[in-house]
Amino acid sequence: MTPDQYCQDKAASSGSSFYYSFLFLPRHRRRAITALYAFCREVDDVVDDNRTPEVSRVKLQWWKDEIDRLFDAQPQHPVTQALQSAITGFDLPREYFIEIIDGMEMDLExxxxxxxxxxxxxxxxxxxxxxxxxxxxxxxxxxxxxxxxxxxxxxxxxxxxxxxxxxxxxxxxxxxxxxxxxxxxxxxxxxxxxxxxxxxxxxxxxxxxxxxxxxxxxxxxxxxxxxxxxxxxxxxxxxxxxxxxxxxxxxxxxxxxxxxxxxxxxxxxxxxxxxxxxxxxxxxxxxxxxxx
CATH class of the missing domain: 1.10.600.10 (Farnesyl Diphosphate Synthase)
Structure with missing residues (x-):
């Protein structure tokens, strides 16, 4: 499975209203927004699917480190691999991704x-x-x-x-x-x-x-x-x-x-x-x- 396919499956399986808006975008924008949505789902699932706050904190810290790797062009996760072309093609700021993770951490605290x-x-x-x-x-x-x-x-x-x-x-x-x-x-x-x-x-x-x-x-x-x-x-x-x-x-x-x-x-x-x-x-x- 390619990184783009992983993100597509993540978006489609969620049944989110956002998925339906992506259908009418040009392909390169659809790929980028689907990868962004998949990222949001991944970090949100860390909080919702883990009953132990300590485990969730460790996983969210991993995602912060993964954002650093993404902006160093060394992503490990399929979602961040799919995001690689988006951050360069659309000049997406690193701090915004960290801000999203900070929001997920608020749910723990x-x-x-x-x-x-x-x-x-x-x-x-x-x-x-x-x-x-x-x-x-x-x-x-x-x-x-x-x-x-x-x-x-x-x-x-x-x-x-x-x-x-x-x-x-x-x-x-x-x-x-x-x-x-x-x-x-x-x-x-x-x-x-x-x-x-x-x-x-x-x-x-x-x-x-x-x-x-x-x-x-x-x-x-x-x-x-x-x-x-x-x-x-x-x-x-x-x-x-x-x-x-x-x-x-x-x-x-x-x-x-x-x-x-x-x-x-x-x-x-x-x-x-x-x-x-x-x-x-x-x-x-x-x-x-x-x-x-």
Whole structure:
């Protein structure tokens, strides 16, 4: 199995919404973003699949060392071998990869967040930085696109947090800020025991609105000149915003069940997003796609 095939299998088997956005990219960008996604899955699995924090720390340190080897052109893992051409072809910064691993380490050390400001640092490391790397791979002209990528990543992570409240609670993790729980009168024990309290719906609706505001901010930052290059992010946004709609439509019963979109629904959303964006491109003046 080649490094690229390893990454492709890793991405396809995850069933992630991100995979469907990759399908519409040019081949060289698709290879790079698939390798980046596989890297994120590898380091995330270190935390989720290991019950012993000490073992996870050792493995995450190995990945930090592997990033050093990657940037010294001596990668050992199939994922970093596949990333080799991406870091040179798209000038991806080493510090961003370390930042992602630092975010995974936060999951070993911190299972509660007192304020949204604290949570924002976690979201930045595990999601916004991925968005910034993705923007480099997709290509852009206007640096406002980096603000779009940062805020869109945060919106994605907030959506994931809302979807996974019950699953995370069963692992002893509560990502919803403690200040928000107190505001709506929701106790930690309610979440840990899977019991919906009187204020739980209001809490979730508040957090969902916060996520929507980050989607809105992200789209406001994206210049028209970069919409075509960033179409994969627009596809992901459409899928994730639909997921947020479904969570709300279901009444935010996330403590006892996990809401997901079907593969067919994701593919349909991806296809219709591309169709709408192409109509928009045809109405715009001719412009040649570039990347940094």
């Amino acid at each position: 911190q299972h509660r967040y007192a304020t949204f400001k604290e949570l924002s640092l976690y979201c930045y490391r595990v999601a916004s930085v991925v968005g910034l790397l993705s923007a480099e791979i997709f290509g852009y002209r206007d640096r406002h696109t980096l603000k779009y990528a940062r805020d869109l990543g945060l919106a994605f992570q907030l959506t994931n947090i809302l979807r996974d409240v019950g699953e995370d609670a069963r692992r002893g993790r509560i990502y919803l800020p403690q200040e928000d729980l107190q505001r709506f009168g929701v106790r930690e024990t309610d979440l840990l025991q899977g019991q919906e309290s009187a204020g739980f719906y209001q809490l979730m609706a508040f957090e969902a609105q916060r996520a929507r505001e980050f989607y809105q901010r992200a789209h406001a930052h994206l210049p028209d000149t970069d919409r075509r290059a960033q179409r994969a992010g627009l596809i992901m946004s459409r899928i994730y915003e639909r997921l947020l709609d479904e969570l709300e439509k279901d009444g935010f019963h996330v403590l006892t069940r996990r809401i997901n979109l079907t593969a067919l629904a994701k593919l349909w959303l991806a296809g219709t997003t591309v169709w709408h964006e192409r109509r928009r491109w045809r109405r715009a003046p001719p412009d040649r796609e570039q990347s940094r």
